[in-house]
Every structure is written in structure tokens, then in C-alpha cells.
Amino acid sequence: FYYNIALHPSELTVANIRRHLAAAVPQSDQILLLGPPYKVPKDSTLQSEEVLNSLRLGDLEDDPSASATKSILSTTERTGARRLFLFSKQALSENAPDPPPCQLEPMTLTLPNEPGPSPLPPSQSPLHQALEVYERRFMLHLCQGRVLADGADMRLSSCRTCVLEQAVMARALRAAVSNLSVHLNGTLRTRSDLTSAFQTKTSGHAALLQRFESILSSLDGIPLHPALVSVARSQGRVMETLLDTVPVERERAWANQCQTSHQRLMAMFGELNAAFAQLGTTASREEEAKQDLMAEIEIKDLWNQVEGTGKEIRDRQAERLGKLTSDHGEVVKVIMNAINTGGGAAQAAFATLEEMSTASSEILPSMQSDDAVMLELMKRIADSKTRAMKRMKVRLREVSVAQSSIQRVNSSVVVLRDALAQQCENMVHLEHVAELPNSYRDFLSELRHRRAYGGAVTSTSAAMLERLASMRDDEVKAREKFLRGSGRHLMPTFFEIFAPTLATPPPLFTPQLPSMNELETLPDVGTSVSTSDAQMQGTASADVPTSGVSSASSLTAVSQAPPQVGEQETEPMMATGTIPEEGELHDQLIVS
Numbered sequence: 001f002y003y004n005i006a007l008h009p010s011e012l013t014v015a016n017i018r019r020h021l022a023a024a025v026p027q028s029d030q031i032l033l034l035g036p037p038y039k040v041p042k043d044s045t046l047q048s049e050e051v052l053n054s055l056r057l058g059d060l061e062d063d064p065s066a067s068a069t070k071s072i073l074s075t076t077e078r079t080g081a082r083r084l085f086l087f088s089k090q091a092l093s094e095n096a097p098d099p100p101p102c103q104l105e106p107m108t109l110t111l112p113n114e115p116g117p118s119p120l121p122p123s124q125s126p127l128h129q130a131l132e133v134y135e136r137r138f139m140l141h142l143c144q145g146r147v148l149a150d151g152a153d154m155r156l157s158s159c160r161t162c163v164l165e166q167a168v169m170a171r172a173l174r175a176a177v178s179n180l181s182v183h184l185n186g187t188l189r190t191r192s193d194l195t196s197a198f199q200t201k202t203s204g205h206a207a208l209l210q211r212f213e214s215i216l217s218s219l220d221g222i223p224l225h226p227a228l229v230s231v232a233r234s235q236g237r238v239m240e241t242l243l244d245t246v247p248v249e250r251e252r253a254w255a256n257q258c259q260t261s262h263q264r265l266m267a268m269f270g271e272l273n274a275a276f277a278q279l280g281t282t283a284s285r286e287e288e289a290k291q292d293l294m295a296e297i298e299i300k301d302l303w304n305q306v307e308g309t310g311k312e313i314r315d316r317q318a319e320r321l322g323k324l325t326s327d328h329g330e331v332v333k334v335i336m337n338a339i340n341t342g343g344g345a346a347q348a349a350f351a352t353l354e355e356m357s358t359a360s361s362e363i364l365p366s367m368q369s370d371d372a373v374m375l376e377l378m379k380r381i382a383d384s385k386t387r388a389m390k391r392m393k394v395r396l397r398e399v400s401v402a403q404s405s406i407q408r409v410n411s412s413v414v415v416l417r418d419a420l421a422q423q424c425e426n427m428v429h430l431e432h433v434a435e436l437p438n439s440y441r442d443f444l445s446e447l448r449h450r451r452a453y454g455g456a457v458t459s460t461s462a463a464m465l466e467r468l469a470s471m472r473d474d475e476v477k478a479r480e481k482f483l484r485g486s487g488r489h490l491m492p493t494f495f496e497i498f499a500p501t502l503a504t505p506p507p508l509f510t511p512q513l514p515s516m517n518e519l520e521t522l523p524d525v526g527t528s529v530s531t532s533d534a535q536m537q538g539t540a541s542a543d544v545p546t547s548g549v550s551s552a553s554s555l556t557a558v559s560q561a562p563p564q565v566g567e568q569e570t571e572p573m574m575a576t577g578t579i580p581e582e583g584e585l586h587d588q589l590i591v592s
Contacts, residue, residue: 005017013046025088032084039182085176099389104159107378118136131349152313153314162385219241223240223242254426258430261422275412299384306381331353447522448526458519
């Protein structure tokens with residue numbers, strides 16, 4: 001059905017539309033869909049000028065007066081037209097009653113048995129009364145023909161309205177299916193993303209859980225470095241292998257819990273796949289779309305019959321009514337002429353009237369025959385709408401059930417995604433155990449690196465302090481030489497005004513070096529890979545240094561390298577009073 005709503009654009013809101021439609025469907029049961037693509041409308045969407053223009057275009061395409069000149073349900077989305085559909089939640093419920101059978105009116109036409117008032121003047125003449133019998137007969141046929149012609153016009157209008165209503169139902173079903181497809185496609189995309197992530201993560205979890213015991217056994221075969229064993233003994237602990245650093249029983253219990261949750265997670269994923277399967281397959285949706293298309297083809301065929309056969313019958317009935325009207329008028333003229341003329345004119349009138357009666361004798365039976373055809377067409381259209389309403393109820397119920405299933409599946413997806421995230425978080429503890437050999441190898445390398453770094457810093461700092469002390473001694477000697485030489489001839493003004501610190505010694509440099517107490521707490525695991533470490537690294541990757549010497553230790557080697565035989569030590573810079581070259585300064589000072 002069509003519901004006309006007259007609202008100012010500023011008042012065009014979802015709430016106002018719902019209030020105007022409350023007489024047809026209670027607001028609590030209303031479902032509004034705007035499209036295509038069909039979605040629940042928003043106030044901002046309804047007040048958009050583009051949407052308003054597209055709604056007006058949709059009204060023009062669905063206008064019954066304009067539909068008579070074009071095929072029904074023939075427009076596509078290329079026109080940009082939009083429509084707003086109203087659905088009832090109560091009608092979509094499982095216990096909703098079947099729609100009543102469609103009954104078009106008028107189903108029966110009552111033909112008059114008596115003619116209408118006569119336009120002839122009353123007369124007592126038997127001859128004139130005999131002529132009036134013909135007028136009465138033509139008047140009766142005229143009255144009956146008028147009923148049949150008017151009935152044809154009303155039946156054509158009923159058929160048009162009924163077919164247009166079926167077209168609205170077909171478009172409403174399109175809207176419901178479109179809205180379902182929007183949600184279904186989103187759910188299928190979610191399923192694809194979830195399935196990919198789920199299979200990737202759970203396959204890794206399953207492999208880790210399956211080989212967890214073998215991982216523990218391998219840890220028992222990796223001995224700790226002797227320095228680490230010694231540190232543990234000094235603290236009252238007995239640790240000889242890498243497995244001794246792991247709380248085995250607690251990790252085993254945790255692995256059992258993870259195994260249980262993993263199985264439960266796989267069961268949830270299986271249930272989710274079953275729920276997805278219940279949403280239907282591509283083949284089933286294509287079959288439903290094919291049936292919907294066949295229903296629309298039937299509506300188009302009925303519309304063509306109405307605009308073809310029905311309209312032709314209506315036009316023929318109107319043409320025959322015009323013939324009956326003109327014949328009745330001609331009969332009245334013939335009779336009036338006979339009455340006014342008298343004599344032999346009456347006898348001639350009888351012959352004329354008899355000829356006219358014979359000529360029009362087939363008009364009324366033809367009208368009754370066409371009326372029967374029109375009645376049969378109206379019954380077919382009514383039956384078609386009854387079937388369409390029943391099918392519409394079933395299809396909309398299927399759409400409603402599918403929408404509910406999609407909501408439940410989406411809720412299950414959220415639950416499964418959260419459970420998977422929690423499982424990944426739980427498996428981190430077991431992953432720590434699995435990565436322990438590699439981490440232990442890197443731990444030893446880190447210890448060597450830090451000890452090498454500490455040694456490099458200590459040696460470099462000592463060299464720097466020694467060099468600074470030597471530079472100050474040279475500076476003291478240079479100042480004393482100046483003061484005892486040229487400086488003793490300077491006037492007091494030079495010491496008091498120009499350079500007040502000219503006679504003072506250079507300041508003492510006492511830098512605050514960083515504390516290297518960390519070296520006392522780091523176990524000494526050597527500067528190269530031990531035999532036990534080499535056994536542990538039998539399957540290690542090639543990017544791990546095999547020499548065991550870090551980059552920091554190389555700094556120590558460079559900074560502590562003794563001068564080569566034959567090299568001369570660099571002269572003190574301040575002793576000669578010259579500025580050292582940039583390269584020479586870099587050789588003397590190492591700044592971290």
C-alpha cells in the first residue's frame with residue numbers, strides 16, 4: 001500500500017515519519033528501510049537534498065497515472081530513484097496470521113430489469129403506445145449497457161490498483177533482500193578475516209602444545225654455564241641445566257589448561273562454522289532470487305494483460321455504450337416524428353425501428369461476453385495477489401530469521417574473537433619456555449657484551465684521566481716559564497686589569513665518571529663460546545656471532561692496544577705551545 005506523508009523538509013525526521021505511520025503500524029512494530037542500498041534511515045540522510053530529489057523521482061516512477069504508459073517494474077537503479085518502505089515486526093513474527101484472500105470489487109454487476117424514465121410524452125393512442133414499446137426496449141438496453149460499461153471501468157481500475165500493489169510488494173521484497181545482503185556480506189567478510197587469523201594462531205598453538213614435553217626434555221639437555229652454576233650455588237640454589245630455571249610442574253599444569261581451552265576454542269569454531277552454514281549457500285540464495293524474479297515476471301505479465309485486454313474491453317464497452325445511447329436517441333426522434341406527423345408515418349416508423357432493433361441486437365450480448373472476460377481477468381489478478389501475499393509472508397519471515405541468525409553469528413564471532421585473544425595471551429607463557437634456548441644463548445651474548453662494554457669504558461676513562469693530568473703538568477710548566485721569563489717584565493696593570501688570572505695555575509679537572517658497579521654483579525662467562533654453549537647452539541641460526549666477542553670488546557682491544565715498536569710517543573701539546581691537529585686529537589682522546 002502507498003502511504004502519503006506531507007512534511008516540510010525541516011520536519012522530515014524519522015520520529016515524525018513514525019508518528020505519521022502509527023495509524024497503519026504501531027511505532028514499536030515499525031521497520032523503515034531507505035534505499036537502494038536499503039538501510040535504516042537517519043535524520044541527516046532524510047534531510048539531504050539529494051535524497052529528497054531521489055525520493056521524488058521514486059514517487060514519479062511509481063505513480064499509477066504514469067505507469068499506464070510504461071512497463072511496470074522495468075526501472076533499474078541507474079535512474080537514482082529511492083524509496084522508503086515500512087515493514088511490521090508483528091507481521092514478520094512466527095505466529096502472524098495468514099493474510100486474508102484478496103477480493104476485488106465489483107465482482108458482480110446487477111443489470112436493471114426495468115428501463116429508466118421515458119422522454120416521450122404520455123399518449124392514449126394504441127399506435128403511439130406500440131411505438132413506445134421500442135423506446136422502452138432501447139432504454140432498457142441502454143441502462144444495462146451503462147451498468148456494464150461503468151463496471152468495466154471500475155474493474156479495470158481495481159485490476160490496475162491490485163497489480164500496482166503487487167509491484168510495491170515486489171519492491172519491498174527487494175528492499176528486504178538488499179538489507180539482508182548488506183548484513184550478510186559484512187558477516188561473510190568478518191568470517192573470512194576471523195578464519196584466517198584463527199587458523200594461523202591455533203595451528204601454532206596446537207603445534208606448541210603437542211611438542212611441549214619434548215621442549216622440556218631438550219631443556220634438560222642444555223647445561224648452564226659454570227659461572228651461572230656457581231652464582232646459583234652461592235645463593236643456596238642448585239641449578240645445572242636450563243630446565244632447572246623453569247617451574248616445570250606449574251608450566252605443565254598451565255599447558256594442560258591451555259590444551260583444554262584450545263579444545264574448547266576449536267569446538268566453538270566448529271559451532272560457528274555450523275551457524276554460518278545455516279545462513280544459506282550461494283546456490284540457495286540464487287534459487288530464491290530466481291523465484292523472486294519469476295514472481296516479478298508474473299506481475300509484469302498481469303500488468304500487460306490489464307493494459308492490453310482489460311483496457312481494450314473497457315474501451316469497447318464505452319464505445320458500445322455510445323452506440324446504445326445514440327440508437328436510443330435516434331429511436332426517440334423516429335417516434336416523436338411519427339407522433340407529430342401521424343398517418344402513414346407511423347407504419348414507416350415501425351419498419352425503421354424494427355431494423356434498428358435487429359441491428360443492435362448483438363451489442364448487449366457482446367458487452368456481457370466481454371464483461372465475463374473482464375471478470376475472469378479480475379479473478380486471476382486477485383488470486384495472484386493472494387498467492388503473492390502468502391509468498392511475501394514466507395519470504396519476509398525467512399529474511400527475518402536470517403537477520404536474527406546473522407545477529408547471533410556476529411555475537412558468536414565477538415565471543416570467539418575474545419576467547420582467541422585470551423588464548424593467545426595464555427599461550428605466551430608456554431612460548432617463553434619454547435624460546436628459552438634461544439633466549440639463553442642471547443643472554444650469554446648479552447653478558448659478554450656488557451662486560452666488554454664496562455671494560456672499554458673503564459680503560460678509556462683511565463687513559464683520558466692520565467692524558468688530562470699530563471696536559472695539566474705541561475701547562476703548569478709552560479706558565480711558569482712565561483712568568484719567569486717575559487712575564488716578569490710586565491707592569492702590574494697587566495696582572496690587575498688586563499688578565500687578573502695571568503699568574504694563577506690551571507684548574508684541576510676532576511670529572512665524575514659513571515659507576516661501573518654493574519660489572520661486579522655480572523657473571524664472567526668468558527669472551528668466547530664455551531664447549532657447552534657450542535653444543536646448545538648446534539641448531540642456532542647463522543646470524544649469531546660464533547666468536548663470542550662483542551663490538552664493545554673490540555673497543556677495549558683498540559683502546560688498550562700497546563704502541564708498536566719503533567713508534568715515538570706524541571709530544572705534549574701544551575709544552576710546545578702549538579694547537580694539535582684534528583687527527584692527532586682524535587688519537588689521544590676517546591670520547592664516549
